[in-house]
Amino acid sequence: MKRLYDNKLIFGRLLEIVEPHLIERYNKALNAFGFPSVKLKSFNIDMAGYSPEVAEELGDTQYLDPHEVNRRFIILTPDQIDLPVVKTAFSNTEDLLYQFFEKNQRALFALTIKDVLFGEIEDSVFEVRDIDDLLSIEQVEFKVATSSDLLGKTGEMQLMIDRLTKEPDAWRDDQLLEKMVETARITGDIRTNELMPKEVIFRQPTFWTSHFDGTFVFIEETQTTVIADPAAKGFRKSRPWQVAYIDKGDHDTVYKFLAESGRIDPPRGSWIERSGLLEQRAVMLIVWLAMKENPQVDLSDVTPQWASNWAARHASLVDLEGTLPLLNWVRRQVSNWSNIDAGEIDPARRFVISRANPEHDDLYLTNRLISDYLPFDYMTRFVFNKPGFYKDYETWPDNYRDYVVKQIRDNYLTDKKALRRKLYK
Secondary structure (H helix, E strand, C coil), X not given: CHHHHHCCCCCCCCEEECCHHHHHHHHHHHHHCCCCCCCCCCEEECCCCCCHHHHHHHCCCCCCCCCCCCCEEEECCHHHHHCCCCCCCECCHHHHHHHHHHHCHHHHHHHHHHCCEEEEEECCCCCCCCHHHHHCXXXXXXXXXXXXXXXXXXXXXXXXXXXXXHCCCXXXXXXXXXXXXXXXXXXXXXXXXXXXXXXXXXXXXXEEECHHHCEEEEECCCCEEEEECCCCCCCCCCCCCCEEEEECCCHHHHHHHHHHCCCEECCEHHHHHHHCHHHHHHHHHHHHHHHHHCCCCCCCCCCHHHHHHHHHXXXXXXXXXXXXXXXXXXXXXXXXCCECCHHHCCHHHHHHHCEECCCCCCHHHHHHHHHCCCCCCHHHHHHHCHHHHHHHHXXXXXXXXXXXHHHHHHHXXXXXXXXXXXXXX
């Protein structure tokens, strides 16, 4: 993993925490969760406050996600809104956190000037035991607290203000007035300095979860669709009257669902020629085949010409595998911007000539699903499914690891938006 870390492919874009008062506040949040204080002089955090350095010192990589549901968070600064979420069991954690930050900007700014904000993204289950537990998560609520009970005192202050303004003789109550002055020293003037987060409940959107070896839940107005391993507990049994279940290994049915729901961009010349995605996949496929054929193959000088020469020298292997001939045929067929009927293609190979519909709200989740069917397409895997990428990385020989890391570093990290726009939008 050191190669990934050195090239910022893992734990990149995190916020470094070095200020002693912020470290002290972070430790108070850890204590509230039942952990000891850490002795680190500096560490990095993501949007949720997760720190790889803290995890290492605690000896617990799941310290903010103990049951992989009801995710914990620690907020030291509103600036965390611009950070990624580097470790999560649900694909929508980052989106939910972003909404919470965005909807409560003033309160988070005011709170974090004085204190640390922490809590849980709480839903209706405490542990995921079967598919029904996942389906029961219809909304989440941010349960928040501060180390000095700032929120509690803000609530008390609001009640005292209401009493003072609504009860005719309340201004004569010296104890009330003294209590208000005392509390105001902690909260400040809450009439102008908003402290209580106003929006804390959010609907659960379509999502992927790591539970049951990777489960996709697509939520629509009239139906919910689960794509998962049929060995998952509750598969085809939980709410069968309102949930459609698809075996993730059933390429034909998965593809038809994505196509009929408008989530997939089938092979059409209008995007294939412009994006260059199939050309890139062809090169990635050849390098993958070369690595499989010879794990020690020299990948230090890979170019499109190198890939073409390797494919020519290993024509029998390439033809037997079958994917490259399909890619080349499709590229020729769409040269005049004509369309391909995906129904005529082997279901196991349809995903290699498709991408997610860039106009659909589930663009990222669909590309994440597609990446599961394309083990050689490390770029789509890294962009849309980093947990899956890191899992794959562990199985690769060192020369292939080095090649992939350099390709992502030089072609994606230099301008992420440009690559996503070119290949996937």
